[in-house]
Amino acid sequence: MTDLSKTGAAVGEPVRAGEPPQAFLEVRDLKVHFPTDDGLVKSVDGLSFQLEKGKTLGIVGESGSGKSVTSLAVMGLHRLGNRGKNVQMSGEIWLDGKELVSASPDEVRRMRGRQMAMIFQDPLSAMHPYYTVGNQIVEAYRVHNKVDKKTARRRAVELLDRVGIPEPDKRVDMYPHEFSGGMRQRAMIAMALVNNPELLIADEPTTALDVTVQAQILDLIRDLQKEFGSAVVIITHDLGVVAEIADDILVMYGGRCVERGPVDKIFDEPSHPYTWGLLGSMPRIDRAQTDRLIPVKGQPPSLINVPSGCAFNPRCPYADVPKGGITRTERPELREVGSRHFTACHLSQEDRTRIWTEEIAPKL
Amino acid sequence: MSETETGAAAAAVKAAPADDEKPLLKVEGLVKHFPIKKGLLQRQVGAVKAVDGIDFEVRRGETLGVVGESGCGKSTMGRLITRLLEPSGGKIEFDGTDITHLNTGGMRPLRRDVQMIFQDPYGSLNPRHTIGSIVSAPFRLQGVEPEGGVKKEVQRLLELVGLSPEHYNRYPHEFSGGQRQRIGIARALALKPRMVVADEPVSALDVSIQAQVVNLMDDLQDELGLTYVIIAHDLSVVRHVSDRIAVMYLGKIVELADRDSLYASPMHPYTKALLSAVPIPDPKRRTQKSERILLRGDVPSPIAPPSGCRFHTRCWKATEVCRTTEPPLIELRPGQRVACHHPEDFADQQPQDTVLLSAAKEAAELVADEVLAESAPEPASEPEPEPETAPDSESEPESEPESAPAKDSQRAAEESTEK
Numbered sequence: 001m002t003d004l005s006k007t008g009a010a011v012g013e014p015v016r017a018g019e020p021p022q023a024f025l026e027v028r029d030l031k032v033h034f035p036t037d038d039g040l041v042k043s044v045d046g047l048s049f050q051l052e053k054g055k056t057l058g059i060v061g062e063s064g065s066g067k068s069v070t071s072l073a074v075m076g077l078h079r080l081g082n083r084g085k086n087v088q089m090s091g092e093i094w095l096d097g098k099e100l101v102s103a104s105p106d107e108v109r110r111m112r113g114r115q116m117a118m119i120f121q122d123p124l125s126a127m128h129p130y131y132t133v134g135n136q137i138v139e140a141y142r143v144h145n146k147v148d149k150k151t152a153r154r155r156a157v158e159l160l161d162r163v164g165i166p167e168p169d170k171r172v173d174m175y176p177h178e179f180s181g182g183m184r185q186r187a188m189i190a191m192a193l194v195n196n197p198e199l200l201i202a203d204e205p206t207t208a209l210d211v212t213v214q215a216q217i218l219d220l221i222r223d224l225q226k227e228f229g230s231a232v233v234i235i236t237h238d239l240g241v242v243a244e245i246a247d248d249i250l251v252m253y254g255g256r257c258v259e260r261g262p263v264d265k266i267f268d269e270p271s272h273p274y275t276w277g278l279l280g281s282m283p284r285i286d287r288a289q290t291d292r293l294i295p296v297k298g299q300p301p302s303l304i305n306v307p308s309g310c311a312f313n314p315r316c317p318y319a320d321v322p323k324g325g326i327t328r329t330e331r332p333e334l335r336e337v338g339s340r341h342f343t344a345c346h347l348s349q350e351d352r353t354r355i356w357t358e359e360i361a362p363k364l
Numbered sequence: 365m366s367e368t369e370t371g372a373a374a375a376a377v378k379a380a381p382a383d384d385e386k387p388l389l390k391v392e393g394l395v396k397h398f399p400i401k402k403g404l405l406q407r408q409v410g411a412v413k414a415v416d417g418i419d420f421e422v423r424r425g426e427t428l429g430v431v432g433e434s435g436c437g438k439s440t441m442g443r444l445i446t447r448l449l450e451p452s453g454g455k456i457e458f459d460g461t462d463i464t465h466l467n468t469g470g471m472r473p474l475r476r477d478v479q480m481i482f483q484d485p486y487g488s489l490n491p492r493h494t495i496g497s498i499v500s501a502p503f504r505l506q507g508v509e510p511e512g513g514v515k516k517e518v519q520r521l522l523e524l525v526g527l528s529p530e531h532y533n534r535y536p537h538e539f540s541g542g543q544r545q546r547i548g549i550a551r552a553l554a555l556k557p558r559m560v561v562a563d564e565p566v567s568a569l570d571v572s573i574q575a576q577v578v579n580l581m582d583d584l585q586d587e588l589g590l591t592y593v594i595i596a597h598d599l600s601v602v603r604h605v606s607d608r609i610a611v612m613y614l615g616k617i618v619e620l621a622d623r624d625s626l627y628a629s630p631m632h633p634y635t636k637a638l639l640s641a642v643p644i645p646d647p648k649r650r651t652q653k654s655e656r657i658l659l660r661g662d663v664p665s666p667i668a669p670p671s672g673c674r675f676h677t678r679c680w681k682a683t684e685v686c687r688t689t690e691p692p693l694i695e696l697r698p699g700q701r702v703a704c705h706h707p708e709d710f711a712d713q714q715p716q717d718t719v720l721l722s723a724a725k726e727a728a729e730l731v732a733d734e735v736l737a738e739s740a741p742e743p744a745s746e747p748e749p750e751p752e753t754a755p756d757s758e759s760e761p762e763s764e765p766e767s768a769p770a771k772d773s774q775r776a777a778e779e780s781t782e783k
Contacts, residue, residue, distance in 0.1 A: 062570040166661070180662045181434070210433040210597060212659045215641035219658060237571060240600075240643030244650065263647040279645070281575035283604035285627070286644045292582070293604065295575035299540050 021094040023050035024231050025074075025199055030091035030101075032066075032073050039304040043069040045255040046091075048334075051248075053198065056225065056232040058246030058263070060239060060278070062300050066255040067235045071201045074233075075118050076100060076108035095199060114144045117192035121204035123184035127176040133160075133187045134172035141194045159190040163220060182213035186220065193224060200225075201233045206241060218245055239282060243267060248340075251275050254301045254311030257334065261341030271343040271352050273316045276360045287364070294363060310345065321351055387421035388459055388559055388591050389445060394418050395453035396440050400667065413666050414440040416615035417454070419693065422559065427585065427592040429606030429623075431599055431638070433663050437615040438595045442563045445593065446480050447471050459558070476506055479552040483564035485544035489536040495522070495547055496532040502554040521550040526580060542573035546580065553584065559591045566601060578605060599642050603627055608699075611635045614666055614674040617693060621700035631700060631707040634675045657731050673705065676721065680728040681706045685717040 032044040044066040051057045059067045072078045078087055093100040095116060100108055120126035128136060137156040138149065160168035163186040176184055185205065192200060202221065206214040222245060225232050234245060242249055249266040251259040251274065259272040270276055280294030298315040301307055309329040313319045319328060323346040334342040337349065397411035415437040422428050430438045443449040445456055447463055456464045463474060482488035489498055499518045503510060510517035519529035525546040536544060545565065552560055566574040578601065584590060596602050602609060609626050611619040619632040630636045637657040659678050664670055673691050676682035685705050693703040696710055705714040
C-alpha cells in the first residue's frame with residue numbers, strides 16, 4: 001500500500017522516455033495500429049514490459065488480443081507484407097541498449113536472426129517447401145557469419161542433433177514435408193538457435209502439436225534456455241503452458257496489458273476479472289471434477305471499436321460494483337497490487353480480495 | 365408429488381446398469397483401411413490402417429469421449445459410426461439395426477437419429493447460404509414439416525443454442541467462431557437426433573468461448589436426453605464432458621474406462637504418458653516435474669504399424685511378448701478395459717517375460733525414476749487391488765496359456781500387501 005502512494009496510483013512504473021533501459025528487453029508504451037478500410041485497428045495500444053536475460057515471459061490472451069502483433073513488432077516484422085505498408089507504430093523497444101522502433105530496417109535486419117530469433121506457430125508454412133531443411137538453416141547461419149558452406153552445414157547438423165532429431169546427417173538433406181509436425185517444430189527451433197540469439201520469441205510454439213510432442217518441445221525450450229541463457233518470450237493462449245515454463249506472465253486483452261506479474265502471483269492471487277475468467281473457463285485435469293465451467297460471457301472486442309474505458313467492461317461481471325465514483329468510460333491504468341504484480345482494474349483492493357477469495361477461488 | 369416421481373424415475377434410468385438395456389451403438393471389429401494406389405494401373409500397393417479393429421459400445425444417454433494423438437484414427441472412427449465413410453470390415457449396430465453397409469438411401473431414415481458436429485466452424489458452413497437455410501436444410505432433406513413451420517422451428521433452435529432469432533437471414537461470415545459453432549450445433553439438433561458425434565467441437569475456439577460451448581452441449585444433453593460421442597485431443601476437456609473415455613493409439617483402442625478410473629489410475633502405459641504430458645496450470649507443480657513421462661519420437665506410420673502391441677516402440681515396459689503378441693482389450697477392473705501385457709498398478713499379464721526390449725531401455729531413460737519404480741514389474745510394489753476385482757482379474761487371463769504364472773503373481777501380490 002505504501003508503494004502505491006509513492007509511485008502514484010495511476011502509474012505502472014515510471015516511463016522514462018528516451019532513457020536507455022536497465023532490463024535486457026524493455027518495451028515502453030508500444031502502439032501498433034493498422035489503418036484499414038473499416039477504420040483504425042488498434043492491435044497493440046500502449047504496452048510496456050521488461051525482460052531480463054535467462055528469464056521467460058509468457059504472454060497470454062485470446063485471438064485478436066494483440067499478442068502476436070507485439071512479437072512481430074519486436075522482431076521488426078510488422079512492416080512486411082501488404083498490411084504493414086502504412087502501419088502506425090510508436091513507443092520504444094529497447095533490446096540490449098539499442099532502440100528498435102526508430103532504427104532503420106537495415107539495422108533491425110542485422111540484429112534479426114543474430115540477437116533475436118523467432119519460432120512460429122505453424123512450421124509447415126514458416127519453412128520454405130522448396131529448400132531442404134539443412135539449406136534453410138545454413139542460410140540463416142551464413143547471413144550472419146562469414147563461414148564456408150561446409151562449416152555451416154556441420155553447424156546445421158550439430159543443431160539438428162541438439163534439438164533431438166534422429167539421424168541429423170541424413171535429415172539435414174530432407175525437405176520440410178518429409179518431417180512430422182513435431183520434427184518440423186524442432187527443425188525450426190534449430191533454425192532460430194543457429195546464431196545463439198539472446199532473445200527468443202516463440203509464438204504459440206506448441207499449439208499445433210499433440211500433448212506428448214508438446215511436452216517434448218517445452219522441455220527442449222527449457223533446456224536450451226538454461227544452456228544458452230537467452231531471454232524467452234512465449235506467446236500462447238494455454239495457461240497450462242505458461243504455468244510450466246514462464247517466470248512472468250502478461251495477460252493481454254484488447255491490445256492492452258490487463259495484468260502482469262510473477263507466475264505464482266498470477267495463479268495464486270490473480271487480480272483482474274479477465275484473468276479470473278480465463279482460469280474459470282479452463283477444465284482442470286489436476287482438480288476434482290467440477291460440474292460446470294464458468295465461462296466469460298460475450299465475445300472478444302473488436303479492435304476497431306474498442307469499448308471505452310476498460311476494454312473488458314462489457315463482459316465483466318464486476319463492472320457494476322461501485323468503484324468510488326469512477327465511471328465505466330474511464331480507462332484503468334496498471335497499478336501495483338503486490339510486489340512486481342500490476343493490474344489494470346478499477347476495483348478497490350478490498351473488493352478484489354473479497355471477490356477472489358469468496359466468489360472465484362472456491363469455484364475453481 | 366408427480367415431479368418427485370419423475371425425478372426418481374429419471375434417476376433410476378440413469379442408475380440402471382447398462383447391461384440391462386441394449387447399448388445405443390455397438391461396434392465390433394471395426395476396420396477402415398484407405399488403399400494407397402500407385403502407377404498407371406492404380407494398383408494397390410498398401411493401405412493406411414486408420415482404424416484397425418476396434419470394439420466398443422455407446423450407452424444411451426452417456427457421453428463417450430475418444431482421445432488420442434493426431435493420426436490415431438479417432439476422426440475416421442467418428443466418420444465411420446456416422447457412416448460418412450464405408451467401413452472396410454467389422455460391424456456397426458445402431459439401436460439394434462446393422463448399419464455397416466447400408467447405402468445412402470438406406471441410411472437416410474437413420475440420419476435423423478445420428479448427427480455430427482464438425483471441428484472447423486469456418487469450413488463446415490456454406491458461406492453462400494443464410495443461417496436460416498443452413499439450419500433448415502435437415503428439414504428440407506428429410507421432408508419434415510415441423511410444428512408451426514420451418515422458420516419458427518429454426519428460430520427456436522437458434523434461441524436454444526444461445527443465438528438471436530433475428531440471425532435467421534444473416535450469412536456465416538457475420539459470425540465469430542464461437543457463434544458459428546453454435547450454428548453447427550443448432551443444425552445438428554434440428555431433427556432431434558438421439559446420438560450426436562462431435563469431432564473436436566471446441567478445439568478451434570478461444571478458451572473463454574470454449575467454456576461457453578462446453579456448457580451449452582452439457583445443457584442440451586440434459587434437456588434433450590442426447591447421447592454424445594465426443595472426439596477430442598484435449599484431455600482436460602474430454603475429462604470434463606465424458607462419462608466414459610476410449611484412448612486410441614494407431615487405429616486401436618488401448619484403454620476404455622470410466623472417466624474417474626481412467627484419470628485416477630490409468631492402466632495402459634500410453635494413457636499414463638498421455639495424461640502426464642498435459643500441462644498443468646499450476647506453477648507449484650513445476651517442482652514435481654519429475655512425474656512427467658516423455659515419449660520418444662512420434663507416432664509410427666499407420667501404413668506399417670509395429671507388430672504385436674503397437675505401442676511397444678515407445679513403451680518403457682515393452683518386452684519380447686509385446687513385440688510378438690498383440691494384447692487383447694480385456695476388462696481388468698470393473699469398468700476398465702485395457703489392452704496391455706504389463707498394465708500399470710496391476711498384476712502383470714505376462715510376468716514370465718521380464719527382459720526389456722532395447723527400445724524400452726532407451727525409452728526408460730525418459731521416464732522419471734519415481735514412475736519407473738511405481739511401474740516396476742515386481743508385484744510387491746503394487747498397490748492392493750480392490751477385493752472384488754481380484755476374482756475378475758484372475759478369471760480373465762484363464763483363456764491364455766500363461767494364466768498360471770499370472771495367478772501366482774497375483775497371489776504373491778496379495779500376500780505381500782497383506783503382510
